[in-house]
Amino acid sequence: DTGVSQDPRHKITKRGQNVTFRCDPISEHNRLYWYRQTLGQGPEFLTYFQNEAQLEKSRLLSDRFSAERPKGSFSTLEIQRTEQGDSAMYLCASSHRGLGNEQFFGPGTRLTVL
């Protein structure tokens, strides 16, 4: 399977715990994006990377959120001190700037904070 993969697919945690999600983009895609989707809403942009550089962060990305893409390949999204309002589907997408920049989405990680 050469699509975008995300791990885990589901995560249940207690309020106050830290969680980390991983995204593996399509091979050789130089751009990687994170979005958040809550029930009944469309996805909302959180942040994006070009290679290993984080070039843009939404105001939705509070200080408790941090994203990395250390070698320009996979990316991690960490949420510290989770709150119930963090419960959502976290989507990762990747694209290649030189190939039309179409964003291909992964299946998402569903986070439930109890």
Add this chain to the structure above:
Amino acid sequence: AQSVTQLDSHVSVSEGTPVLLRCNYSSSYSPSLFWYVQHPNKGLQLLLKYTSAATLVKGINGFEAEFKKSETSFHLTKPSAHMSDAAEYFCVVSNSGYALNFGKGTSLLVTP
């Protein structure tokens, strides 16, 4: 500022009848517009995109959309609905070249 408004949260059609999903956009610049589909438990899939080359855009699975600048609309249509078209559809606008701004979605129900 850029945004999209999907005018219907739910649309129900009978199999074999036409589909119309409505979207209006707001953008200060010449926008890129997209339609994505999300099937249950599957990732978002690009149906089609408009990037100013042609106002009538053809996508996958028989869908197409027409960009109308005077009406600031980008409605999605399909001549004949199939049961497999039942899904959530998102109209999307982007000016930045990276961030996609999604509408709230339209849930399409196809009845036999």
